[in-house]
Amino acid sequence: MDQSVTLKIDGRDVTVPAGTTVLEAARMAGIEIPSLCNHARLLPAGLCRLCLVEIEKVRGLQPACASIVREGMVVHTDTPAVQHNRRMVLELLCTNHPLDCPVCDAAGDCRLQDYVFRYGRTTSRFVEEKRRKGKAIRLGPAVILDQERCVLCQRCVRFCEEVLDDRQLAVFQRGASSRISTMPGAVFDSRFSGNVVDLCPVGALTDRTFRFKARNWELTGLPSVCALCPVGCRMTEEGREGRLLRVRGREAPEVNDGWLCDLGRTGYGFTEHPNRLRHPLVRRDGHLEPASWDEALTALARGFGAVIEKAGPRAVAVLGSPRLTNETAYLLTRLARALGTGNVDYRLGTAAPAPAQATLSDLRQAEVILLFQGDPSEEAPILELWVKQAVKRGGRLYIVHPRTLALERYATGAYRPRPGSEAVLIAGILSMLEQGKPGSLPLEWREAVSGLGPTQVASLTGCDREAIRLLAEALVGSPRAIIAYGAGLRDEQTLALVAALAKATGARLLGWDGGPNSRGVADMGLLPDRLPGRAPLADAAATAALERLWQAPLSCQPGLSATELWPEMRRGEVRALYVAGADPVTQAPNPQLVEEALAHATFVAMQEAFLTPTAERFAHVVLPAAVPGEEDGSLTNLAGGVGWQRALIAPLGEARPSWRIVADVAKALAAPGAWEYADAAQVLAEIAQAIPAYAGVEVVTTGGYFDARYEYEYALTDQPPAAPAPARVAGTGDLALTTGPVLFDRDIMARHAPGVVGRAAEAFAAIHPEDAERLGITDGAPIEVRGLFGALTLKARVSGACAQGTVFVPEELSELSVNRLGAQPGVVVMVEVKPLAVRPD
Amino acid sequence: MPFSEAAQRELQEIIQRYPDKRSAMLPALAIAQREQGYLTPEAYRWVAEALDTSPTWVASVASFYTMLRKEPAGRYLIQVCTNLSCSLLGAKPLLDHLRQRLGIDVGETTPDGLFTLTTVECLGSCATAPVMQVNDRYYEQLTPERIDEILAGLRREAGTCGDDRTAEGHS
Structure with a gap:
């Protein structure tokens, strides 16, 4: 053909x-x-x-x-006939169109306006009264509808149907009365609702947070990348007069294909939040007080200098965060290693995601997808669309997750292993493969899974034996299988087993955790046992190359991980801590230990955009950092695609770009090597030299696409998979705690955006109807959830999506330290849940 | 108001007749309307679930048809034809007469919840114009006197016949 x-x-x-x-x-x-x-x-x-x-x-x-x-x-x-038709169609559209362009958000970026100008009549023959329809209808939290401006193209309706497979919008009534609407009384409630604003060719659908803020021709825009989840959607930042006013989706078939989730679209409101830090703070007489950059950096140099002098560089630790750009993470790594400490990490109760073996395009075309411990809808929303697309094309979806996900209705199989037995399920599949075809697993793996016969796996996990066999068969049987693991996978042992399963079945790995740039930050070497590029510390060639590049001897001692750090700090072994973008008091798995440790620290410095509880209580110096939209920098998404985030506006007040703060700190500490960089692009150029997988990455600064690809062995952890240890159980309650990110109210910054605040669910805990009944809990009632380090008052959400015997609490809830419940990798925390009496007032 | 067992059964029977469930949408909506008197979001959800489609879609289809009511009507829904033939033979004065007798305007319901007055396009009975329809029954060759008789008859029926929803006027 x-x-x-x-x-x-x-x-x-x-x-x-x-x-x-x-x-x-x-x-x-x-x-x-x-x-x-x-x-x-x-x-x-x-x-x-x-x-x-x-x-x-x-x-x-x-x-x-x-x-x-x-x-x-x-x-x-x-031809004349074609021209006549265009004139006629446009004239008819304009008969009832309000022609309120002077107050319409779309003016200047409106297809109808452009076409009438280009192809339409210059005068109207219509003298009758225009038809009246609904104005300024609040369709949902993100979108406002003007039915009079609507041309009934149905792009919004078709988007809901074709892309979301969620028909929330439709044409109502008929003929000249036709209008777009939701069902009477219903709210357009979708994580992707804002896309209809981008799709609307006229001003019928407008963005609730952007409405009336600016005219299109006044806006300047820059192509950028969303920094709020691991997908790193390509987007355009638009604003004027130093304000970031709108973000819109940008064509990028390899990432988000032009769509954005509502968190990305409305999340950037944090740039203007009144609580932003505008100048450095230095603690004097127990109080944080405003200071100049010079004063702050001098205090910082004195504080760290004294510790290093007294106790050596290994008494210093650096804690980053998966929110950092690659440049900031890279410079932090370099700073720590140049100072002579290996105590660098960014993981607070998570595992570093392995480099991806599949692209997002692969995911869209996958034949088999095993979604392991991840909920794309809450953790990486665009993936929800791509998984649906794969299923629509005939792909089969298998889900292993403690809760019933929104995607479950697309699944061929769904598995809910008992909390703590997830690794057993994976090991069980490996064991099945070995039994089906002896010798198919490497010798050292066989031991890890040998004791796990199908009957035992079924009884340990509570999953049906036959169903597990079907999953194993599906993975083996397809050349285009993908194992996608998400934020629920938190420990390296399970990751090693999942990686082994991928290798054994030929499936490709794709993974993420709750952090937007975890993948990139790990690549940059912000890990105690790795160099930039994930090379092991023992890699002499890599070390030598870095020493040449950095013009400094490197500390190749393995340092303390963020888990090991706190006990050492409490013992006084580690005395100074530099924190960039993290809030250990509310994020680390053991807040009690963290607080005791920080109270013992001699000196704590932080760079952050908001005053976090950690900073407020423990920091001696706080440096105000820029936020996305205010700083250039690269982000590596979960599939290895590197994007270039752009500064559209200047940092607020005296805040500085995060990467520059690290360089300034390095200079203040007189760290070995050169620390002069003109801009973030120069840091990125150095990253391209330092990390083989990033060679050539600079193209992203000029709009090029770059894929950070690793050789296969880097995808696996160094250790062969070990037999899954029986889950440790902690706590005295009778419900197993599960936790994870929720889309709105997940991010330490996005929760400060007006468009997000309204959508964040009230702090809740989900519980199965039968457990609720047994405990006398009704939907919406206040309950107390008591964990290892304290109790939270939450609103009960009685839901069959939550497995019986478990309770789900979102991982980040504004103002609440969910970590007090004690969720931690590899441990099943049993919490106590009880109804609270409503106080009469 | 939940849907009756009988309605559930009837809907399932109708669905069996079509190769694609969604083809049963209009009969399903008719059943829902008969059950509740008018269509509510609850009805859209009920139909959507049975037909495996979205409630928004069902509501959209329902909105196309004026015979599918979206608001509650009185016990007797009076639909007066105001199309050409009926108008030529005095539909307008008859409508005014009804307004005055019922004390309500078109589109309104009497305070006792007995009558809702609406106009309608052609009822297809031009030969017997002017015509009105009350619930499922036609009343033809109307005059003001005839209307008074009909209203009186309906009031009597409402007073005696307990809970009978449809106006099976035997006059």
């Missing part, structure tokens, strides 16, 4: 792939055919009739958007 077709459009020969529409073929040839309803990422609808063209030998005008090219076709896009 011939793959390309040649046709004539306006006298020009055009060759396009078979199956292309006439509209698309014309576009490729540089010929514009106006259309309101057509959209490259939606199916043709043929609704607006603006794209009608003449096709020779076909009677009547034909919709270009719904006509497929044929060999030898002759198309005319500019």
